[in-house]
Amino acid sequence: MAVELNDLALFVAVARARGFREAARGLGASPSGLSETIRRLEAALGVRLFNRTTRSVALTEAGERLLARLGPALREVDSALDVVNSFRSRPAGTLRLNVPISVARLILPDIVPGFLAAYPDIRLEVVAEDDFVDLLAAGCDAGIRYDERLEQDMIAVPIGPREQRFAAAAAPAYLAARGTPAHPRDLLGHACVRGRFRSGAMPIWEFERGDETLRIEPQGPLIVSPGGAMDLAIATAIAGQGIVYLFEAWLRPALESGALTPVLESWWPRFPGPFLYYPGRRLVPAPLRAFIDHIRG
Structure with missing residues (x-):
């Protein structure tokens, strides 16, 4: 059974990317070329490694077992080659x-x-x-x-x-219409833009001042996924629709331009x-x- 090491490496790339297009994008290759490589590898091994539909690519049981054994082996090959590096x-x-x-x-x-x-x-x-x-x-x-x-x-x-802060902020127009919170508990009466992880958990808003720490679960008109959708959260706050709570550095441009105003700044928590x-x-x-x-x- 003649199997090329590079074909095995490409199999691992497709398996980890969960698709030919995604793997090809990362490798600078063509999806059709990768697909042909996998077909050649399956023919050499005599087993199907992927179940393919027009919408998805998933490992078969044989593919999963091969991936589990190949990962450590290919890492050892990389380490060996890196000695030369x-x-x-x-x-x-x-x-x-x-x-x-x-x-x-x-x-x-x-x-x-x-x-x-x-x-x-x-x-x-x-x-x-x-x-x-x-x-x-x-x-x-x-x-x-x-x-x-x-x-x-x-x-x-x-x-x-080595030190960062979370910050709360809102548009001047929002604060003029709804008032400025004087204490973290006041947020329970305000519209707040929240985040929800893929697991379904919603991050608690935590504030601290001196030895006092408060954990707040406010409500609001918009829930976004943390990370990629945070620009939408900021834009919504700038439009006057609520209070946003995020990394201070992420909010800094809007704070410096005046599009957002700091809220409860003396309570902003610091973290490593x-x-x-x-x-x-x-x-x-x-x-x-x-x-x-x-x-x-």
Whole structure:
């Protein structure tokens, strides 16, 4: 049975992307070419690896078992090849990061351009999503999360500002019509723009001043998914439809322009900045090692 290692790697890429188009986009290949590769691999193995319909691509049981065994094996191949990379004058290869949407929006723009300029032989792939993922299962070298969501047995390196704040704000017209909250409990009588995670959970609005901490569950006219839909939440607040509660840095342009006015600023909670985290394995891939050196420098 002649099976090419590259065909196996492409199988893993399609399985992790859950589709030929998505995998092709990430690989710079054609969906039809990937589909033909998988057909060739299935013919060589004598089993179907994917169930295909016009709308979806899903692993068969055989495909799931193959993926479970191939992932660790291909990572070992990558590690072995990366030993050679250490002899190069400049690190090369691909670095895959899984990050929250807020980090992609607020922190990476100050880091990525300089990193790419310093390491032109490295290709950076950033997957921005707010769901917590298994890095290795997702095929990523490292992730960025806040300390309460870091996996155990991972090495964590600070990245970005070491202190951030959540902020509440509303349009001047809204406050003129509805009044300005003087205490977090006053929010229960206001229209507030809320977020809801894919799990169905809605983040609590937490405020603190001195030793006092309050957790509020306000109501409002709009609920959005945290991350990608937050621009809609901000636009709704600017239009005078309610109070928004978000990363201060995300609201800063609207606050500085006067489109939004700070609300309960003395109660805005502070929290530590995020961390880059990765498995504590002996050989750190050269692109990741270069990224760590860049953020530490």
